[in-house]
Amino acid sequence: EVQLVESGGGLVQPGGSLRLSCAASGFAFSSYWMTWVRQAPGKGLEWVANIKLDGSDQYYVDSVKGRFTISRDNAKNSLFLQMNSLRAEDTAVYYCARDSSTNNWSLFFDYWGQGTLVTVSS
């Protein structure tokens, strides 16, 4: 059974940093693209970033470029999101999701974690 479990969320002050983790199990982690998607309270879904199978390529939404870094540790079946210079508008539930793709182009998201809440406030 595919499982994705996020951790690392919490309350942080504006300008602060936070590192989210996603522990994956039940599938060959190193064979799939992985993605972070967020959802602000009461709002819709927003794709944040994704990373290729071997970590060699990463893509970001413009609003987080230069502040967030997605990475993965295939030996530990783990996905990460390092978030720096956090702003109030980054407040959201952050979901880790598996991309269905096992090749060079990412596709849709077939499994999701339960999410972790990040609150940016003074």
Next chain:
Amino acid sequence: DIQMTQSPSTLSASVGDRVTITCRASQSISSWLAWYQQKPGKAPKLLIYEASSLESGVPSSFSGGGSGTEFTLTISSLRPDDFATYYCQQYANYPRTFGQGTKVEFK
């Protein structure tokens, strides 16, 4: 960026109704479109990919159609478990973008 626009934003319906949600892309995305269902406090769930392919385990009452810039998600007969919010998402270009969501509520 490719803008995804869903209509309606809210849909009031009854059990047994046939409902259709429309998603329009600001430029052609071929068939690179997915649909997700989300219930309050839960993670989204994949329903449809490549515009019309049904994800394994999803009831056949769900169907997707369209290509290019206009797409539909149809529920042929609404069940109590189907009252939720639905999102379309394009994966033709970066950044990946979602529609704003359509909430299907009890009439």
